[in-house]
Amino acid sequence: xxxxxxxxxxxxxxxxxxxxxxxxxxxxxxxxxxxxxxxxxxxxxxxxxxxxxxxxxxxxxxxxxxxxxxxxxxxxxxxxxxxxxxxxxxxxxxxxxxxxxxxxxxxxxxxxxxxxxxxxxxxxxxxxxxxxxxxxxxxxxxxxxxxxxxxxxxxxxxxxxxxxxxxxxxxxxxxxxxxxxxxxxxxxxxxxxxxxxxxxxxxxxxxxxxxxxxxxxxxxxxxxxxxxxxxxxxxxxxx
Amino acid sequence: xxxxxxxxxxxxxxxxxxxxxxxxxxxxxxxxxxxxxxxxxxxxxxxxxxxxxxxxxxxxxxxxxxxxxxxxxxxxxxxxxxxxxxxxxxxxxxxxxxxxxxxxxxxxxxxxxxxxxxxxxxxxxxxxxxxxxxxxxxxxxxxxxxxxxxxxxxxxxxxxxxxxxxxxxxxxxxxxxxxxxxxxxxxxxxxxxxxxxxxxxxxxxxxxx
Numbered sequence: 001x002x003x004x005x006x007x008x009x010x011x012x013x014x015x016x017x018x019x020x021x022x023x024x025x026x027x028x029x030x031x032x033x034x035x036x037x038x039x040x041x042x043x044x045x046x047x048x049x050x051x052x053x054x055x056x057x058x059x060x061x062x063x064x065x066x067x068x069x070x071x072x073x074x075x076x077x078x079x080x081x082x083x084x085x086x087x088x089x090x091x092x093x094x095x096x097x098x099x100x101x102x103x104x105x106x107x108x109x110x111x112x113x114x115x116x117x118x119x120x121x122x123x124x125x126x127x128x129x130x131x132x133x134x135x136x137x138x139x140x141x142x143x144x145x146x147x148x149x150x151x152x153x154x155x156x157x158x159x160x161x162x163x164x165x166x167x168x169x170x171x172x173x174x175x176x177x178x179x180x181x182x183x184x185x186x187x188x189x190x191x192x193x194x195x196x197x198x199x200x201x202x203x204x205x206x207x208x209x210x211x212x213x214x215x216x217x218x219x220x221x222x223x224x225x226x227x228x229x230x231x232x233x234x235x236x237x238x239x
Numbered sequence: 240x241x242x243x244x245x246x247x248x249x250x251x252x253x254x255x256x257x258x259x260x261x262x263x264x265x266x267x268x269x270x271x272x273x274x275x276x277x278x279x280x281x282x283x284x285x286x287x288x289x290x291x292x293x294x295x296x297x298x299x300x301x302x303x304x305x306x307x308x309x310x311x312x313x314x315x316x317x318x319x320x321x322x323x324x325x326x327x328x329x330x331x332x333x334x335x336x337x338x339x340x341x342x343x344x345x346x347x348x349x350x351x352x353x354x355x356x357x358x359x360x361x362x363x364x365x366x367x368x369x370x371x372x373x374x375x376x377x378x379x380x381x382x383x384x385x386x387x388x389x390x391x392x393x394x395x396x397x398x399x400x401x402x403x404x405x406x407x408x409x410x411x412x413x414x415x416x417x418x419x420x421x422x423x424x425x426x427x428x429x430x431x432x433x434x435x436x437x438x439x440x441x442x443x444x445x446x447x448x
Contacts, residue, residue, distance in 0.1 A: 228353070
């Protein structure tokens with residue numbers, strides 16, 4: 001994203017709308033976008049607060065095109081066909097059965113919440129997980145950037161691109177969950193950003209979730225709030 | 240997408256924050272989804288959601304409620320936010336009674352969502368997704384009072400600087416807390432932002448500053 005310096009009135013209204021703090025008013029009273037930090041999310045343009053309509057999208061080439069793919073919430077990924085940065089994940093699990101009984105879907109949301117990340121940090125996490133035999137989700141935007149799925153190595157030319165977040169996704173047997181979490185805990189100090197961890201499992205028929213106790217006993221925190229696929233499709237079909 | 244899985248707040252505050260997400264599955268049940276999503280919006284609107292949106296097109300402020308109702312199509316990913324578990328139960332029941340056959344995820348306190356499912360006649364939900372919190376360089380995170388607002392937009396479209404700016408505007412009397420909530424919510428393109436909760440949090444920030 002760029003600002004037409006001739007049009008800019010220097011009001012500064014746009015500055016707080018940048019999701020990564022990449023807009024600043026210069027000493028000359030003109031607002032400018034730091035393109036090194038800009039993740040091309042489009043929030044500043046969509047905010048509509050510029051009285052001079054000074055914002056415009058510049059022509060963007062590969063690999064910078066990745067920034068918007070991972071950061072613009074209205075952007076549809078060219079390969080997954082889904083808005084956002086991951087797969088359908090558990091949102092449609094009652095239909096896809098992607099996460100089956102006895103297995104766990106894990107997502108590592110690098111840069112989330114709110115901090116952002118260079119793709120180099122995503123590679124560190126992907127490679128650490130590959131070392132313990134994790135198989136990366138095939139239909140995932142991060143996986144598409146890997147040159148070697150067995151190691152998690154990503155294309156060198158993308159590593160400096162900055163994005164709001166990127167998700168490493170995979171499915172493992174529930175017996176492997178603690179090993180995965182221990183691996184993430186070990187790589188965390190090497191990562192120059194934050195990452196949030198998600199764990200998805202099926203409810204047992206009796207309504208219990210045994211993995212909850214296992215994860216807590218291993219010393220990991222589980223938030224009291226999260227996502228529940230309520231099984232609408234299966235319940236309606238059964239009626 | 241896991242964009243509703245890391246909403247921060249006290250348990251008491253989170254007990255007033257629930258998000259419905261509904262979508263078709265690519266390659267499985269996409270055709271005919273548009274009319275289902277229209278039904279979804281008709282049902283949720285009966286219960287005055289705190290916010291609504293279509294992840295593919297925009298929220299109720301940027302895209303419009305009328306457009307959501309009229310222009311729902313097979314690409315629609317419907318969102319609606321509610322403030323209490325009883326309403327969540329009522330919405331789930333209405334969707335079931337309407338034979339709504341697309342996937343539905345409810346984000347919120349697990350105990351309350353399970354109870355809402357029971358009240359609506361769903362015995363055991365299908366899949367649960369936990370947040371294990373945030374790891375790594377957590378010193379880079381904004382203060383919690385900003386995070387509680389920011390994380391209601393899981394796509395990070397509501398920056399901490401904007402939250403602080405809105406709190407300053409409320410403190411100086413240039414904006415009401417309600418208007419501040421709406422301005423922040425406007426940035427959340429998919430419509431999962433709880434504007435009423437944001438108004439309360441921003442008002443509290445203004446009072447503390």
